[in-house]
Amino acid sequence: MVAEAQALASARLIGIDWGSTGLRAFLIGADGLALVERATAQGASTVSGAEAYAAVLDEAAGDWMRARPELPVLACGMVGSQYGWVDVPYATCPADAQALAAGMRGTPDGKACIVPGLLKDGDGLPPDLMRGEETQIVGALQLRPELREQACIVLPGTHSKWAQVRGGRVERFATHMTGELYAVLRQHSVLGRLMQAPQDGGGFDEAAFCEGVEMARDAGHLGMSHQIFSARSLGVTGRMPSSALADYLSGLLIGHELRAGLEWRADATLDHAPLALVGSPALCARYQLALQRYSGVRALVLDNTAPAGLLCLAQAAGLVAKENAA
Numbered sequence: 001m002v003a004e005a006q007a008l009a010s011a012r013l014i015g016i017d018w019g020s021t022g023l024r025a026f027l028i029g030a031d032g033l034a035l036v037e038r039a040t041a042q043g044a045s046t047v048s049g050a051e052a053y054a055a056v057l058d059e060a061a062g063d064w065m066r067a068r069p070e071l072p073v074l075a076c077g078m079v080g081s082q083y084g085w086v087d088v089p090y091a092t093c094p095a096d097a098q099a100l101a102a103g104m105r106g107t108p109d110g111k112a113c114i115v116p117g118l119l120k121d122g123d124g125l126p127p128d129l130m131r132g133e134e135t136q137i138v139g140a141l142q143l144r145p146e147l148r149e150q151a152c153i154v155l156p157g158t159h160s161k162w163a164q165v166r167g168g169r170v171e172r173f174a175t176h177m178t179g180e181l182y183a184v185l186r187q188h189s190v191l192g193r194l195m196q197a198p199q200d201g202g203g204f205d206e207a208a209f210c211e212g213v214e215m216a217r218d219a220g221h222l223g224m225s226h227q228i229f230s231a232r233s234l235g236v237t238g239r240m241p242s243s244a245l246a247d248y249l250s251g252l253l254i255g256h257e258l259r260a261g262l263e264w265r266a267d268a269t270l271d272h273a274p275l276a277l278v279g280s281p282a283l284c285a286r287y288q289l290a291l292q293r294y295s296g297v298r299a300l301v302l303d304n305t306a307p308a309g310l311l312c313l314a315q316a317a318g319l320v321a322k323e324n325a326a
Contacts, residue, residue: 007035008068012320014061015310016075016112018084019132020045024306025061030323032142032308044078044085050108053085057112065111072319073112074310077132080105080114090119090129094169097138101316115313120172128175132306133161137170139309140278140302147300150273152265154299156283158183162261164268174264176257182250185228194235195246206289208244212251213290216259224256254290262295275299 004027011027015034018024021043026034042056057073058065065073080088091103095118103116117131133155141148148168155161158179164171186192215227231249234240240248265271275291277284277299284301291297314320 004036008064011035011064011068011071013311013314014064014068014071014073015307016057016061016073016077016079017132017135017306017310018075018077018079019043020078023056023060025064026307026310027064028307028311032139032311034304034307044081044083047085050085053079054107054109054111072314074104074115074314074319075112076115076135076306076310076313080117081131084114086114088114088116091116091134092122093118093120093173094166094171095134096167096169097312097316099169100134100138101313104313104317113317113319115310118170118173123172128173130161130173130175133163134170135309135313136278136305137163137165137309138312139305139307140276141165141168142308142312143302143305144276144300147274147276150270151276152268152270152273153276153278154261154287156277156279156287160257162264164265164270172268174261176261178253178257182253185231185249186246191228191231191245191249194232194242195249205244205247208240208248209251209286209289210293212248212253213255213258213293216252216255217294219256219259224253227252227256250286251290254287255294258290258294262297276302278302278305 007027010029012030013028015026015028023040023042025038027036029035038060040060047053047056079085085107086105088105091099100115104113106113115135117129118134119127119129121127136155137153140153151165153163153165160176160178161173163173186195219227231245235242235245275297277287281303288299291299315322
């Protein structure tokens with residue numbers, strides 16, 4: 001409690017990363033790092049109505065807000081969607097921190113502001129969307145300034161994002177439903193029946209994962225939907241133990257994401273620009289392994305950049321004063 005009291009005294013911002021399935025609340029210091037973090041499972045998909053959102057925020061960070069009522073509260077993620085607390089219109093690419101800050105909206109009770117998501121449109125392709133990842137990208141650029149000039153930033157997750165950054169602006173991005181596709185196939189398809197067999201040791205099967213990555217890399221004219229069935233046929237024929245099939249499928253799907261993403265990166269003339277992975281350490285470790293096995297590429301890895309992004313956006317919006325340069 002002493003540590004949290006000290007953190008509360010020095011905090012510059014209360015930040016909320018509010019996604020579909022969970023909420024993370026941060027006390028954020030002047031350096032953009034989280035001094036204290038809290039997490040709940042009360043994601044935006046589980047909450048309905050302004051009063052309910054206000055109650056969840058109070059439960060997560062109300063004591064901080066009462067102890068430091070002058071601290072601004074800034075939230076990002078699906079809390080700003082059409083099903084969230086406030087429907088915050090998307091900012092459009094290309095966009096930097098200032099453009100995102102200009103699109104913020106306040107909550108009905110006036111206690112918090114919400115960051116807009118980001119829309120990519122107008123290039124002759126279907127539109128693409130993100131909410132929450134734009135804040136992580138801003139944070140990555142704050143924590144690693146060398147990425148601002150030119151970079152490809154990958155955010156693995158349920159809906160993985162590949163973002164092209166130039167001059168501190170997100171110029172375009174592409175979404176891959178890799179994580180959700182894995183969950184659907186494992187839980188709701190014929191593939192999951194074999195994967196539900198008892199696991200031998202329950203650990204990560206690196207060999208099976210890498211076999212899946214290489215299968216995707218060497219697919220040639222064979223499509224992903226054809227290759228996905230191999231996660232069943234290898235098990236049925238005894239060519240692969242049931243305990244390895246889930247990691248094999250994971251590698252196969254991530255491999256196909258890399259196949260498309262690395263081509264997209266080259267098309268954007270970013271193949272010699274820095275490549276960064278932003279997200280949970282465990283998931284980024286899988287992507288790092290897949291990248292190395294797929295093409296020998298090694299990426300910079302960043303974890304929990306949302307607090308730095310929230311502080312940067314709060315400063316851009318004038319909610320928090322910028323620290324004087326040393």
